[in-house]
Amino acid sequence: MRFIANKFDIKKYLSNKQNIFIYGVGEYGKYFFELCKFCQIDIVAFIDNYSNEIYESKKTFYPKDIFEKFPDALYVIASKAFRQMMFEDCTANGISEDNIFAFLPYNPADNKIFLLETLKVLIDKADIYNMPPLSKRFDNLGNYMYSRSLMADKESRDLYDRLLRLLFALDFMPGEKALALFKVHDDEYWTNIKEENYTYITDKLESYNLPIDEKIFNETFVLDGYSYSDICCVVSDDIVVDCGAYIGDTALYFYKKMNNRGRIYCFEPFSKTFLKLKNNIKFFNAEDKIIPINKGLSNVEGKFKFTTFASNIGASRIDPNGETEVEITTIDIFAQQENLPKVDFIKMDIEGAECDALRGAENVIKKYRPKMAICIYHKMDDHWNVPKIILSFDPNYKFYLKHNWEFTETVLFCVPVKEHMRPRLSNPGEMEIIGELYKSAHSQLSRNKALFASILQFRESVTMIFNEAENVVVEGSE
Numbered sequence: 001m002r003f004i005a006n007k008f009d010i011k012k013y014l015s016n017k018q019n020i021f022i023y024g025v026g027e028y029g030k031y032f033f034e035l036c037k038f039c040q041i042d043i044v045a046f047i048d049n050y051s052n053e054i055y056e057s058k059k060t061f062y063p064k065d066i067f068e069k070f071p072d073a074l075y076v077i078a079s080k081a082f083r084q085m086m087f088e089d090c091t092a093n094g095i096s097e098d099n100i101f102a103f104l105p106y107n108p109a110d111n112k113i114f115l116l117e118t119l120k121v122l123i124d125k126a127d128i129y130n131m132p133p134l135s136k137r138f139d140n141l142g143n144y145m146y147s148r149s150l151m152a153d154k155e156s157r158d159l160y161d162r163l164l165r166l167l168f169a170l171d172f173m174p175g176e177k178a179l180a181l182f183k184v185h186d187d188e189y190w191t192n193i194k195e196e197n198y199t200y201i202t203d204k205l206e207s208y209n210l211p212i213d214e215k216i217f218n219e220t221f222v223l224d225g226y227s228y229s230d231i232c233c234v235v236s237d238d239i240v241v242d243c244g245a246y247i248g249d250t251a252l253y254f255y256k257k258m259n260n261r262g263r264i265y266c267f268e269p270f271s272k273t274f275l276k277l278k279n280n281i282k283f284f285n286a287e288d289k290i291i292p293i294n295k296g297l298s299n300v301e302g303k304f305k306f307t308t309f310a311s312n313i314g315a316s317r318i319d320p321n322g323e324t325e326v327e328i329t330t331i332d333i334f335a336q337q338e339n340l341p342k343v344d345f346i347k348m349d350i351e352g353a354e355c356d357a358l359r360g361a362e363n364v365i366k367k368y369r370p371k372m373a374i375c376i377y378h379k380m381d382d383h384w385n386v387p388k389i390i391l392s393f394d395p396n397y398k399f400y401l402k403h404n405w406e407f408t409e410t411v412l413f414c415v416p417v418k419e420h421m422r423p424r425l426s427n428p429g430e431m432e433i434i435g436e437l438y439k440s441a442h443s444q445l446s447r448n449k450a451l452f453a454s455i456l457q458f459r460e461s462v463t464m465i466f467n468e469a470e471n472v473v474v475e476g477s478e
Contacts (some may be wrong), residue, residue, distance in 0.1 A: 001077075002101050003103075003104045004102070004104065004212065005103075005104055005152070006035075006105050006253065007038065007243065008036055008398070008417055010035055011039050012312035013058070013101060015041065015236055016075075017074055018454060019041070019044055019070050019073035020036075020043050020074045020075075020076065021070070021073055021074070021075050021076070021432075023047050023090070024078040024082070025046040025048045025055060025085050026048075026078070028080065029046060029078035030055055030077070031057075031078075032076060033058070034476055043058060044070075044073070045058050045059050045060065046058055046059070047075075048063070049063060049392070060307075063090075063093070064093060067090070067093040068093075071095065074100075075090055075095060075099060076103055077101065077102045078094070078103045080104075082234055087100060088103070097220050104154075104288050108162065111431070112422075112434065115141060116434065116475050118164070118165050118168060118361070119437065123441055123445065125181055126172040127174065129447065131150075131172065132174065133171075134171055135171050137167060137168060137170075137380070138168075138171070138438040139441055140384075141434055142428050142432070142435075143381070143383065144164060144219065144384070150161050150387055150433045152401065153379075155400075156401040159402070159403060161192070162182070162185075163401075165182045166178055166183075166407070168183040170183050171227060171438075175407070179407075184403050184406075187402070192455075220249045220253050223402075223404045225402060225409065225438070226250055226253065226347050227373075228400045228402060228413040232373065232400060232413040233257065233371075234257040234262070234344075236258050236259050236261040236262060236296070237258070238258055238262045238345050239262060239340060239342055240264040240343075240344065240346075240347070241346045242254065242267065242347050243267050243347060243348040243349070243350050243357055244347075244350040244351070245266035245292070246273055246277070247273055247277050248266065248276070248292075249279075250279075250347060251266045252280055252290070254347075255286050255289060262293065262344075263290075263312070264289060265334070266281075266290060266291065267293050267296065268292065268293070268325035268389045269295055269296035269327070273305075273427045277292050278292050281291050283353065293334070294328050295326070295327045296328045296350070296353070297330065297348075297350060297353070298329075298330065298353060298356045299356045299359035300327050302327075303326065303328065304326060305324065311432075328363065329360075331343075331346070331357065332360055332362060332363045333360075333366050336363075343364050344368070345371045345372070346364075346371075346372045346374075348375060349375040350375075352375070352378035353388060354374055354378070354382060355358060355385050358386065358390065359389060362393050366368060366379070366394060371415055372390070373411050373413055374414065375411055376410050377407070377408045377409060377410040387414070389473070390414055394416065396417050397415060397416055398415045399414055
């Protein structure tokens with residue numbers, strides 16, 4: 001069963017198809033019908049076990065009668081509560097799973113339910129004798145939920161939910177306990193990682209710190225950290241801008257992906273790592289395809305001061321009080337100076353300067369609509385500011401997510417599409433109320449360490465609110 005979330009998906013999966021039926025004539029079914037009508041997709045009829053309603057001249061039939069007559073038709077399940085039952089009904093009557101879709105529009109009530117469900121878990125698991133100080137996360141629940149609503153597929157949404165639970169848990173327990181209780185990836189994920197890419201590079205790449213930084217190379221070569229399947233990745237003949245090239249690990253990863261066809265422009269501002277970058281490019285005989293540039297990137301040209309870290313020079317960042325001065329340019333200026341015919345892919349891992357570098361790439365993004373892999377873990381507000389900046393340049397981008405380490409290495413994949421319908425967002429007032437609920441929980445758990453009756457009473461009140469949220473009905477839901 002595949003999921004359809006919006007008009008883009010409808011056109012992708014249903015264009016030029018015949019005999020399409022909507023399973024369910026409730027609000028989801030009618031909403032899906034209207035989207036199909038907008039996309040000029042013809043629907044034969046509705047099917048439903050409990051209704052014979054006629055909607056927009058389309059009749060509703062008993063499912064088994066249609067299954068027998070149209071075994072090769074496409075069936076779109078338009079129900080949230082009975083989705084699994086309808087799917088089993090289809091397959092039990094001989095309908096191939098390849099012909100079954102489920103309409104899953106983003107519902108703003110899901111944000112409320114997710115946050116309250118998460119709070120229930122955090123209260124149960126809180127370390128009330130070792131409570132960390134309250135962070136700013138709960139002042140920004142609406143912003144986090146905005147980012148959550150942008151995820152374009154179920155895998156990204158589920159991953160983001162697990163990541164948010166881990167981040168929120170840091171306000172209720174120490175990091176080690178949070179990592180143990182709220183794993184972003186289970187143990188099976190790590191054991192199933194294929195390592196055939198690992199030996200290709202790690203025994204040859206000249207690392208700045210020896211031994212080789214296992215975390216960096218696992219992320220790039222083992223986890224395919226800068227590719228999202230075939231949806232957002234480097235391919236042959238691409239022109240790539242690698243922002244934060246370090247010693248060339250990602251550049252050589254892209255070089256392998258493009259099969260020696262294309263070009264990669266690598267920006268690395270620090271002289272020591274830049275030298276390693278040049279040496280690695282030379283060692284792999286890639287000098288005609290990988291072009292190193294000894295500059296950083298922002299939204300203006302000039303010279304900026306940086307703070308560098310001897311133990312991890314790759315984590316150096318812009319700092320007005322820094323001791324190292326480096327030259328800075330913008331992607332727009334560079335593309336114009338080099339007269340680039342196109343830009344197909346932009347990767348950014350530049351220690352919190354991603355938003356400014358994106359602002360400096362406005363013309364390139366508008367003109368060439370590149371695929372992008374942008375790190376969003378350096379600053380809390382990168383979670384929502386990065387997609388907001390991109391959408392301000394071009395509203396037709398879809399977003400996917402990867403998370404390649406414990407608390408860090410979160411990458412937002414940005415894919416241009418022809419047309420994209422944005423989900424309805426949660427009410428800001430509701431998010432403020434839930435944010436205050438999180439703060440109240442944190443305060444009560446912290447102050448009343450021995451008053452378990454009070455804590456249990458609070459848990460019960462959250463449970464009651466959560467149960468009320470589950471019954472919320474909004475436009476386009478059941």
